[in-house]
Amino acid sequence: MSDNQKVEIPKIWLLKKPLEVGKIVKNPIPYFKNALNENDGLIKIIMTSRYAVMTDRPEIIRHFLQKNHKNYIKTKIVRNILKKQIGNGLLTSDGEYWLKQRRAIQPGFHRKRLEAISHIMINEITTYMEEVMDKYAASGEVFDMSKEMTHLAYKIVSKSLFSGSIKDDELDLIETTISAAQNQVITEVRQPYLKLWMILKGEIKRNKQLRKEADKTIYKAIEERKKSGERHDDLLDMLLDTEYEDGSRMSEQQLRDEALILYVAGHETSANALTWAWYLIASHPEIENKLLNSAYQTLGNEKPSFEKLRELGYSLQVIEEVMRMYPPAWITDREALEDDEIEGVELKKGKDVIAFIYGVHHNEKYWDKPEEFNPERFTPENKKKQVPFSYLPFGGGPRLCIGNNFALMEMQFVLVEMVRRYKFEIVKDQKIELNPLITLRPRHGLKVKVSKR
Ligand code: HEM
Known part of the structure; x- marks a missing residue:
């Protein structure tokens, strides 16, 4: 193509607009959405x-994620910051090493493994409802x-990764460690000038210590499993x-990195x-009723199962529509290895x-009345009509x-x-x-009350 x-x-x-920066840092979504609407998606x-090129055009996204993916790697934020915090696993690696691990x-x-894991999941959900949600229902508290x-x-x-090998208090430690690591990543990306402050406050040292403790827990679980020779049909068995x-x-280091990344x-x-x-x-009470019915x-009053998933199509439609409206991964990005071009748009090395x-x-x-919650968009017939890469949660x-x-x-x-x-x-x-x-959360949480049906 000529120049x-x-x-x-x-x-x-x-x-450029210092007064707006605070607002944009807090929630950049409306700002990006407006800018892209006004500029034909690019x-x-x-x-x-x-500088970075941003787009909401499916054909460009498809180009760098799929058609010419070999020319793209994870960005410096992942390579230099996230990798330091959570290790070199599937999410953070690139090239030959990533392919070998993938x-x-x-x-x-695969199907067979998911089938085995489905039992673990259903047990965990049942325990959770009995131990936690039933109590909220009984007390009526918010x-x-x-x-x-x-x-x-x-x-x-x-439980799907390690079955019972990680105890509850150890899980709390891993939860705290991941949350601290994420906060550090967000601060380093959005407010790099606060890094010195984090060092002075001892936060970075504390996070390192937490990470060491969490690593110890994961290494111990791996070692115990290896020694025991027991099989649990979980993801750890698969990694081993x-x-x-x-x-x-x-x-051991690779096992630890991949396990933490899956967490x-x-x-x-x-x-x-x-x-x-x-x-x-x-x-949306009408959708709630449809889901319930x-x-x-x-299922009647029976537990769900892997075999029944196919018949639970409406719950899948609801989930898919939820992730259209609130995609947990609200952006994804790449860095170009060499100069590239799609339909005249230059993506520079x-x-x-x-x-x-x-x-x-x-x-x-790509979506009729996009602000409306409507799971009918995801019936099998309607899904066939979707533009490729217009839905990519x-x-x-x-x-x-x-x-x-x-x-x-x-x-x-x-x-x-x-x-x-x-x-x-x-x-109310x-x-x-x-x-x-890193993911799209409700800023102030979601306060609810629950009662039993
Ligand atoms: C609603 C739930 C989930 C959403 C929306 C989600 C979203 C995503 C997205 C958008 C990517 C691609 C990131 C990129 O392009 O750079 C990704 C990658 C990944 N996800 Fe998920 N994810 C979910 C659940 C899970 C679960 C349950 C696991 C594991 C048990 C998982 C493990 C991974 C891993 C390991 C990668 C990296 C894959 C690779 O680069 O080869 N995700 N996820």
Whole structure:
């Protein structure tokens, strides 16, 4: 393509309006959405000496995530900051090493494995309802659904990974460690000038210490499992069984890194989707009834199962629509290895390109009345009509979320179990605001009351 056919990407200076910076840092979503709407889905965000291209155009996103993915790696934020905090695992590695690990770990998420894990999940959800939710129902007290769903998702991922090998107090330690690491990453990315303050306050040293303790716990669980020779059919068994093409196996350090990454990637995303799900379900009684009836129709009073998932299609539609409106991973980004071009849009070597997933999911070009919660968009017939890459809660291309089917199964089980047992009521007069951190959370949590049906 000749120079005069190149697309000029409109520039947006993030720091040009100092008075607005605070607001943008707090919640950049409306700002990005407006800027993209006004500029045909493509902008260049200038931050002092750096810039990144941002887009909500499915064909461009598809290009760098899928069609020419070989030209793209994770950005410096992942390579230099996140990797230091959580290790070199599937989410944070690139190139040959990533491919080797992905090939090795993928079978752990195949049908047969998910079927085994489904029993662990259902047990965990039942225990959780009996030990926690039933008590809230009995007392009638107000609680934060966001905290509860985070705790439940932690338990589910922990039991699916390690069965009973991580005790509750050890799980609390891992939870605290991950949360501290995430806060550090967010501060280093959004307010790098506060790093010195974090060092002075001793926060960075404290986080390192926490990480050491959490590592010890994970190493101990791995060692105990190896020694015991017992089988649990969980993800740890799968990681231990993994054999590379040359017959070698993962080192302790690799096992630890991959396990921690599964914890990190596998809890907050599902927890947020579930929190938003309860928010939307409780505020749409007609959809709540439809979900309730469809769950009873398929299951009666029985527990759900892996075999029944196919018949629980409406719960899947609800979950998919929840993640359209509130995609837990609201952006994803890459860095170009070499100069590249798509339809005249230049993506330069060494520069970042950002897929604004939230923006694609709320774009009128691809969704009729995008602000309406309507699970009918995800009937099997309607799904066929969707533009490729206009719906991407799990990303796309070869780095598509490895836990997507795990997460969908987990969320379907939670919905059909809890909707049949409880009715949730959203406390009135609370502010529901977006808090787009690493994942998209409700800023002030979600206060609810629960009663038994
Ligand atoms: C609602 C739940 C979830 C959502 C919305 C979600 C979303 C995503 C997205 C968007 C990516 C791609 C990131 C990128 O393009 O850079 C990703 C990657 C990943 N996710 Fe998930 N995820 C969810 C649940 C899970 C669960 C339950 C697990 C594990 C048990 C998991 C493990 C991973 C891993 C390991 C990767 C990295 C894959 C790779 O690069 O090869 N995720 N996830």
